[in-house]
Each structure stands twice: as structure tokens, then as C-alpha cells.
Amino acid sequence: MLGITDLATYVIGTVAIILAPGPNSLFTLGVAAQRGVRAGYAAAAGIVVGDLCLMLAAVLGVAALMKAFPAAYDVVRYLGAAYLAYLGMRLLLNKRKGSDDKPVDVPASHIFRKALGISLVNVKAILFFMAFFPQFVDPSYGNVPLTFTALGLILQAISLSYLSVLILAGAGLARRLRHTPWVGALLQRLTGILFISFGARLALSR
Numbered sequence: 419m420l421g422i423t424d425l426a427t428y429v430i431g432t433v434a435i436i437l438a439p440g441p442n443s444l445f446t447l448g449v450a451a452q453r454g455v456r457a458g459y460a461a462a463a464g465i466v467v468g469d470l471c472l473m474l475a476a477v478l479g480v481a482a483l484m485k486a487f488p489a490a491y492d493v494v495r496y497l498g499a500a501y502l503a504y505l506g507m508r509l510l511l512n513k514r515k516g517s518d519d520k521p522v523d524v525p526a527s528h529i530f531r532k533a534l535g536i537s538l539v540n541v542k543a544i545l546f547f548m549a550f551f552p553q554f555v556d557p558s559y560g561n562v563p564l565t566f567t568a569l570g571l572i573l574q575a576i577s578l579s580y581l582s583v584l585i586l587a588g589a590g591l592a593r594r595l596r597h598t599p600w601v602g603a604l605l606q607r608l609t610g611i612l613f614i615s616f617g618a619r620l621a622l623s624r
Contacts, residue, residue: 431550432573436580441502441616442468442533444609445579448509449529450588451605460526461533464618465581466574468537472547473570484548495620497538502617505536510611541620598619 436443442465450458484491537543551569 428569428624429572429576431546432576434615435542435546435550436577439612440544441505441536442543442614443581443584444612445505445533445536446508447584447588448606449533449586451592453524453529454592455585455589457524457526457529458537458581458588460529462578462581462585464530464535465537467530467579468534468540469543469547469573469577470570471538471565472543473573476551477566478549480548495623498541498544499621501535501539502541502620503614506610506613506615506617509606509613512606539620541616541623544620545623575576 446458446465449461484494535605
């Protein structure tokens with residue numbers, strides 16, 4: 419069974435991973451700032467589903483498969499890096515709308531799908547689920563389904579709480595910056611640079 423020490427180690431590691439700036443949190447924050455709280459939660463839903471997919475992949479042995487076939491890992495890594503770089507370039511090149519422009523109504527399903535894609539190529543999440551997470555669902559614990567469920571619930575509770583804070587902060591920030599569009603444009607470009615750097619890190623990781 420899962421011990422208290424193991425659980426504490428997992429929770430501390432999860433908090434450290436989630437709180438560090440990454441594509442998931444930046445995308446959710448950006449959506450909330452541009453589209454509002456409701457759209458922010460559509461992005462958060464995509465992030466949660468992406469995390470669940472990565473958790474299942476780790477439990478089903480994808481980490482071991484990637485180690486057995488490094489070429490497969492390289493393909494996934496480079497595709498993910500290219501996608502993150504693409505998102506970063508779009509943020510750098512796209513002109514941000516002014517304070518008097520009405521925001522474009524983007525369907526929640528579109529935001530959800532984009533968030534899901536970002537989550538699945540998030541270098542932090544990949545390293546976490548493929549390296550740190552599998553040790554806690556080892557058959558030696560005796561009850562893998564229960565262990566997986568417990569750890570998954572802890573992860574999602576921490577992640578959703580953090581994303582909720584970002585969503586509310588992003589919506590509040592947008593209201594404050596409504597009359598200073600140049601600040602919003604600067605933040606958008608800085609976010610684009612961060613996305614490109616995440617893609618470069620993923621491409622260079624081993």
C-alpha cells in the first residue's frame with residue numbers, strides 16, 4: 419500500500435512541478451486574460467484531461483517503451499518542440515487587439531482542444547509522468563488501481579486549485595490593463611518567447 423512518506427514525497431514533488439512556470443499555466447492564464455473566466459476553465463479542463471492521458475500512458479508502460487525505442491521518443495519530442503515553438507511564434511507575431519475592440523468569440527471546444535494539445539507536449543509533465551510518477555504505481559505496492567486513483571486525485575486537486583487561481587488572476591489582470599494595451603502586448607510577446615524556449619528545451623532534452 420502507499421505509505422505516508424511516499425504520499426508526502428509525491429505531493430511535494432507535484433506542487434513543485436505545477437508551480438514552476440510552464441506551457442499549461444501560461445496558456446490558461448493567457449486565455450483567462452483574453453477571454454474571461456469561463457474560457458479559462460475550458461482551458462483548465464483540457465489541461466486536466468491531458469494530465470490524465472499522460473498518467474495513464476505512464477502506468478501502461480509508455481516510459482519503458484520510450485527507453486526501449488529511443489527513436490520513437492525522439493519523434494514525439496521533436497513534434498512537441500515544434501508545436502510549442504509554433505504557438506510561441508503566433509504569440510510573437512499576432513497583433514493584440516486594443517481596448518476598444520470586442521474579443522473574438524472562440525468556442526469553448528476549440529480552447530479545450532488547444533489546451534489538451536499543449537498539455538500532451540508539456541516537457542515538465544512528460545518528464546514528471548514518465549520518470550517520477552511510475553515509481554508510485556509499481557506492482558510491489560500491492561494495489562495499483564487504488565494507488566493510481568489516490569495519486570491521480572491528489573494531482574488533479576492541486577492542479578485545478580492552482581489553475582483556478584491563475585484564471586481569476588488573469589481575468590482581474592485583464593480588467594486592470596484594459597486602458598494600457600501596450601502592457602498586454604508586451605506580456606503576450608514575453609509569453610511567446612517563453613513558449614519558444616519551452617520548445618527548445620524539449621528538443622534538446624535527453
